[in-house]
Every structure is written in structure tokens, then in C-alpha cells.
Amino acid sequence: MAEPDDRVLHLAGIRKSYGSGEVESEILHGIDLTLRRGEFAALIGPSGSGKSTLLNLIGLLDRPTSGQLHIDGEDSGQLDDTGLTRLRGQRIGFVFQHHHLIPAFTAEENVAMPLLVARGRPDAEMFERAGQLLDQVGLAERKQYLANRLSGGQQQRVAIARALVTNPSLVLADEPTGNLDTHSADDVFALLREFNRRQHTTFLIVTHDPRLAARCDRIIELVDGRIVADQAVASA
Amino acid sequence: MPFEWIAAVRFLREGRMQSLLIIVGVGVGVAVIVFMSALLSGLQANLIKRTLSSQAHITLLPPEEIARPQQATDTTALRLQKQAQRLRAIDQWQTLRDRLETWPEIAAVSPVASGPAFAVRGEANKAITIVGIEPERYNRVISLAERLTAGQLRVGAGEAVIGIELAKDLGAEVGDKLRLSAADGRSDTLIITGLFDLGNKGVNARNVYVGLRTAQSLLDLVGGVSSIDLALHDLDLAERLARRIAGETGLTADSWIKTNAQFVTALTSQRVSSNVIRFFIALSVAFGIASVLVVSVIQRGKEIGILRAMGATQAQMRRIFLLQGGIVGFFGSLLGSALAWSFLMLWQLLARNPDGTPMFVIGVEPGLVALAAGGASLVGILSALLPARRAAQLDPVVAIRG
Numbered sequence: 001m002a003e004p005d006d007r008v009l010h011l012a013g014i015r016k017s018y019g020s021g022e023v024e025s026e027i028l029h030g031i032d033l034t035l036r037r038g039e040f041a042a043l044i045g046p047s048g049s050g051k052s053t054l055l056n057l058i059g060l061l062d063r064p065t066s067g068q069l070h071i072d073g074e075d076s077g078q079l080d081d082t083g084l085t086r087l088r089g090q091r092i093g094f095v096f097q098h099h100h101l102i103p104a105f106t107a108e109e110n111v112a113m114p115l116l117v118a119r120g121r122p123d124a125e126m127f128e129r130a131g132q133l134l135d136q137v138g139l140a141e142r143k144q145y146l147a148n149r150l151s152g153g154q155q156q157r158v159a160i161a162r163a164l165v166t167n168p169s170l171v172l173a174d175e176p177t178g179n180l181d182t183h184s185a186d187d188v189f190a191l192l193r194e195f196n197r198r199q200h201t202t203f204l205i206v207t208h209d210p211r212l213a214a215r216c217d218r219i220i221e222l223v224d225g226r227i228v229a230d231q232a233v234a235s236a
Numbered sequence: 237m238p239f240e241w242i243a244a245v246r247f248l249r250e251g252r253m254q255s256l257l258i259i260v261g262v263g264v265g266v267a268v269i270v271f272m273s274a275l276l277s278g279l280q281a282n283l284i285k286r287t288l289s290s291q292a293h294i295t296l297l298p299p300e301e302i303a304r305p306q307q308a309t310d311t312t313a314l315r316l317q318k319q320a321q322r323l324r325a326i327d328q329w330q331t332l333r334d335r336l337e338t339w340p341e342i343a344a345v346s347p348v349a350s351g352p353a354f355a356v357r358g359e360a361n362k363a364i365t366i367v368g369i370e371p372e373r374y375n376r377v378i379s380l381a382e383r384l385t386a387g388q389l390r391v392g393a394g395e396a397v398i399g400i401e402l403a404k405d406l407g408a409e410v411g412d413k414l415r416l417s418a419a420d421g422r423s424d425t426l427i428i429t430g431l432f433d434l435g436n437k438g439v440n441a442r443n444v445y446v447g448l449r450t451a452q453s454l455l456d457l458v459g460g461v462s463s464i465d466l467a468l469h470d471l472d473l474a475e476r477l478a479r480r481i482a483g484e485t486g487l488t489a490d491s492w493i494k495t496n497a498q499f500v501t502a503l504t505s506q507r508v509s510s511n512v513i514r515f516f517i518a519l520s521v522a523f524g525i526a527s528v529l530v531v532s533v534i535q536r537g538k539e540i541g542i543l544r545a546m547g548a549t550q551a552q553m554r555r556i557f558l559l560q561g562g563i564v565g566f567f568g569s570l571l572g573s574a575l576a577w578s579f580l581m582l583w584q585l586l587a588r589n590p591d592g593t594p595m596f597v598i599g600v601e602p603g604l605v606a607l608a609a610g611g612a613s614l615v616g617i618l619s620a621l622l623p624a625r626r627a628a629q630l631d632p633v634v635a636i637r638g
């Protein structure tokens with residue numbers, strides 16, 4: 001059995017309901033899940049099964065209706081909004097389906113954004129780090145491009161660099177390749193895998209693509225707000 | 237530059253058209269406010285200056301005596317008889333003069349011996365007021381020397397300075413002789429040494445300036461004065477100071493504010509109504525900024541969500557939008573001040589006296605621009621309060637999903 005502090009994410013009995021009273025509907029019905037350092041896990045399931053809802057909870061963008069959620073051993077239930085924001089900024093990286101860069105900023109600035117937000121002021125070190133990451137995702141030449149002047153695949157690579165700039169414990173990717181053609185999707189996926197192997201960053205990736213899911217270490221299947229299957233992938 | 241500033245500036249720059257339009261909107265509002273303020277203060281300063289050109293800021297009279305009326309009257313003859321036996325003097329006026337001169341609020345002190353008389357020249361006979369003065373002192377209260385149209389301000393023994401209106405009535409010029417006759421048959425013949433125009437027809441027809449001694453003997457006030465005129469550094473303090481002097485000396489003290497009560501009320505109500513107008517302009521500017529920022533918060537929902545996901549706190553989001561309001565207000569005020577300055581230049585070009593000189597001089601003072609800039613920035617920040625709150629409270633989950 002691994003050390004307890006090896007657990008990057010620990011969920012116990014997580015429930016999430018939307019609405020209240022008559023119209024209240026429970027989307028997640030008691031989720032237990034643990035992710036350990038360096039894991040590269042896929043979260044699959046039919047549309048509407050609650051994958052994004054779960055990811056938003058794990059990403060501390062939303063609070064569960066009940067249940068416990070620990071990130072790096074820290075109990076999120078004990079934190080106020082500022083505390084959640086700080087924990088999120090330090091420990092979690094996001095990659096969204098619709099890349100979600102900020103168009104008023106350059107590629108480099110977008111990558112440095114989590115550091116800028118945390119430190120409050122720009123410094124040379126954060127841009128150096130952003131430059132290195134852009135280098136690693138193959139966009140060294142595009143540093144000074146405004147975000148909206150990049151192609152979809154390029155934007156998603158910038159988003160990956162941004163998700164990794166703070167050296168987070170956990171990267172959450174919600175259908176990161178959903179909007180890309182097969183070729184770009186393969187590139188982006190390969191990049192995620194590469195960072196996982198090199199830095200032992202934990203990844204939880206929502207995907208619809210069985211081909212990509214099969215290339216993960218572990219596949220977690222969510223149906224109607226319940227985990228119905230959770231197994232290691234043999235070939236990985 | 238802090239993160240919030242960077243984001244605020246980038247957001248404004250990115251929303252180019254929106255930002256430009258609202259800055260112009262703020263600018264027009266500020267321009268009207270600055271223009272109105274400059275015009276009004278120029279106008280009022282000019283009116284007050286004209287009013288006070290022939291009046292002391294405070295006049296001290298012996299106790300119980302009624303305030304000296306300022307208007308030209310046909311009742312001078314009547315008063316001549318009534319007051320003939322009761323022209324009163326201020327006790328110990330030299331001591332009082334010297335004491336008042338040490339008060340920091342008081343700019344000048346001028347003792348005056350004045351009373352009714354007739355000016356006679358040939359067939360002409362006019363009711364006048366003899367005003368006996370110490371010329372240097374008096375000139376610091378009312379700039380008589382500057383207002384001479386002929387001759388000099390010389391009121392030695394046997395000399396008098398009269399108004400242009402009286403000169404016309406009597407058909408007299410500088411160098412001519414003039415006979416003054418007061419009550420009880422006291423009279424004196426004087427040479428006219430100068431003519432003045434104090435911008436007030438009554439004063440120009442009535443006042444005859446002579447030396448203090450001459451007046452004292454004509455008015456049977458030997459060694460005494462009938463009033464003391466004061467000039468102040470701050471006009472607005474006149475009424476308060478008058479009360480204080482009255483309290484300390486037992487004299488009657490009339491401030492220009494009291495003597496010109498109607499005029500002062502008119503000025504005040506003019507200021508009040510202009511403040512009301514300015515307030516509503518500021519309010520509509522504030523609503524303009526607020527509505528643009530509310531729209532911007534909605535448009536940027538996704539970006540706000542991303543920034544929150546990247547670890548930006550609610551406080552940071554709030555500040556980004558407050559700053560945008562402040563920046564719009566600040567640049568709007570600069571534009572507005574420049575516009576107001578152009579309006580004022582144009583106005584001065586067009587509003588001229590018949591002789592072509594500017595009606596009165598007004599300018600955009602640096603203080604007013606600084607005030608406008610500070611005020612508009614503050615209004616900008618205040619009007620951003622609501623949009624900033626919305627930005628801070630935006631649910632990142634909803635924002636990102638959209």
C-alpha cells in the first residue's frame with residue numbers, strides 16, 4: 001500500500017445536487033475516488049453522466065452538496081472562497097475543451113497567467129518559465145502572438161503549458177481534444193502523456209474517445225452519477 | 237504594474253470601440269461641468285468685483301446709527317436736516333484703527349468722515365456726500381486712484397476729487413473751483429484735482445472726496461470720524477468678522493454681504509442651481525459608465541471564469557473592474573478638460589464688450605482640472621461598484637460552461 005501522502009486526490013461520498021426543494025435533482029450520487037501521484041487516468045461515460053460536474057468539484061470551482069474532498073491532504077470543506085482559490089491556484093491545472101485562453105493577452109502571458117495571478121506582479125522568472133513551457137509544447141515561435149491568432153490545436157497546447165506553469169499536483173482536462181481534428185488530438189494527448197511521464201504530474205482526463213482512453217493508465221467510468229467501473233489498463 | 241492594472245488596461249484596450257465611446261461620453265459630461273464651473277466662477281467673481289468697486293467689505297459706524305444707504309437718493313436733502321444735529325463720531329478711532337490693522341484677516345483700515353452737504357457752482361446746486369479720507373489708506377479699501385479718469389488723487393487742504401457724474405451735472409473740470417456748503421453755514425471752496433468713475437452712477441454723482449481734516453471741519457466733527465471702512469483678505473468671511481468686530485467694539489458693523497443681501501442671495505441660488513445641474517450630469521455619467529461595465533462583465537464572463545480557475549480571487553476580479561471604471565473616468569476627465577478649455581477659448585472670442593475687449597477673463601485653472609480628474613475617477617470607481625461586484629460573484633462553473 002502506498003504512503004497516505006501519495007494521495008493527490010481523495011473523494012469520499014461526494015454528492016452534488018442542483019436546484020432545491022421540488023426541482024432538486026441529484027447529479028452525483030456518492031462518489032469515492034482516489035488518485036495517486038503520477039497517475040494518468042481517463043474519466044469516461046455518456047454525455048450528461050456528470051463528468052464535468054465532478055471535474056468542477058475536484059477543481060474546487062464548485063462545492064459538493066455533501067461528502068469529503070481532499071487535495072494533497074487538505075480538506076476543501078474547511079476552506080472559504082479565498083482559501084479554495086489559493087488551493088486551486090497552487091495545486092490544480094485546468095485544460096478545458098474550448099481551450100479558453102484570454103484573447104487580450106499573448107500566448108506567453110496566457111501561460112504565465114496563473115503565476116501572475118498568484119504573485120500579483122509580473123517578473124522575469126514567470127515569463128522565463130512560460131517560455132520554456134511554450135518551447136516544450138512546440139510554440140517557441142508564437143510566444144508573442146495574441147491568443148486568438150493561434151489555431152485551435154495551438155491554443156490547446158498553450159492551454160496545456162498554462163495548466164503546468166505552477167507545477168500543479170493535479171491537472172484536470174475536460175475533453176481537451178474534443179474540439180480538435182484527429183491529428184491535433186493525438187498531438188495534444190501525447191503532450192499530456194509526456195508531461196505526466198517527465199514530471200509525475202497526476203492527470204484526470206475526460207474523454208469520449210475510446211482510442212485515447214485506452215492509452216491511459218486507468219479508466220474510470222461514470223454512468224448516471226455513479227462510478228460503474230474503475231480499472232487499470234493492461235497495455236499501459 | 238500589478239496584475240489588476242494589467243488586466244484592466246488590456247480589457248479596456250481590447251474593447252476599443254466601447255471604451256472609446258464611454259470615454260467620450262464621460263468627456264462631454266466633464267466638459268460641461270468644467271465649462272459651467274469656470275464660467276460661473278468667472279461671472280460671479282466679476283459681478284462681485286464690480287459690486288465691491290465702490291464699497292468697503294465692512295463698514296464700522298457708531299452704535300445705534302442706521303446703516304448708511306448705498307443707493308443714490310433724492311432724500312439727501314431730507315437727511316441733511318434730520319442728521320444735521322446728530323452726526324456722530326466713533327470714539328477713540330485712532331486706537332481702534334491701529335488695533336484693527338493688526339488683525340490678520342483685515343487687509344486695510346480706512347477712517348472716513350462723511351456727511352451731507354451741497355455742492356454749488358454758479359447756478360448749479362447739488363446734494364452731495366462729503367467723504368473725508370486718508371488717501372493712501374482709503375485707496376487700499378477702494379481703488380480710487382485706478383478709477384480716475386482725469387487728474388490725480390490729491391485731497392490736500394482745499395482740494396477735492398469728484399465723480400464724473402457730478403462733474404457733468406455741474407459742468408466742472410479738473411482745475412475748476414467748487415463750493416461745498418454744509419449745515420450751520422459751514423462752507424469751503426475747493427479746487428477739483430481729479431475725476432473718478434467707480435462704475436456706479438449714484439456714487440459718481442454723490443461722493444466728493446476731500447481730506448479728512450477738511451471734512452471734519454465742514455461736518456463739525458473736529459478730530460472725529462463717522463465711519464471706518466475695512467478691506468478683507470477673504471470676502472466670504474465678511475459677515476462673520478463683522479459680527480466679531482461689533483461684539484468686541486460695540487460699534488455697528490455692516491458687511492457687504494448684509495448690505496447686498498439680495499445680490500448675495502442671487503449668487504448663492506445661482507451656485508445651488510448649478511450644483512444641482514452638475515450633480516445630475518455626474519449621475520448620468522456614472523450610469524453611463526456603470527451600464528458599459530455591466531455589459532462588459534457579461535461579455536467577459538468566460539474570461540472571468542478562466543481567471544478564477546487560474547486562481548484569481550474575488551477581490552482581484554472586483555479590483556479589475558473598479559479600475560476600469562476609474563481609468564475611464566480619469567481619461568474622460570482629461571478629454572473633458574481639454575474640451576472645456578476649447579469651449580472657453582471660443583466663448584471668450586465670441587463674448588466681447590462693444591469695445592472688443594473680453595467681457596471678463598475666465599480660464600480653466602489647474603486646480604479645477606485636478607478636481608475634475610479626481611472627481612471623475614472617483615465617480616468612475618463608484619459606478620463600477622455594482623459591475624465589479626457582479627464580476628466577483630460570477631460563478632466560474634457557469635461562466636466556463638457557457
Ligand SMILES: Nc1ncnc2c1ncn2[C@@H]1O[C@H](COP(=O)(O)OP(=O)(O)O)[C@@H](O)[C@H]1O
Nearest residue numbers: 018019027045046047048049050051052053054
Ligand atoms: N448548473 C446546473 N444546474 C442544473 N443542472 C445542471 C447544472 N450543471 C449540470 N447540470 C446537469 O447535470 C447533468 C450532468 O452534466 P455534466 O456534468 O455536464 O455531464 P457530462 O459532462 O458528463 O456530459 C446534466 O443532466 C446537466 O443537465
Ligand SMILES: [Mg+2]
Nearest residue numbers: 051052053174
Ligand atoms: Mg461535460
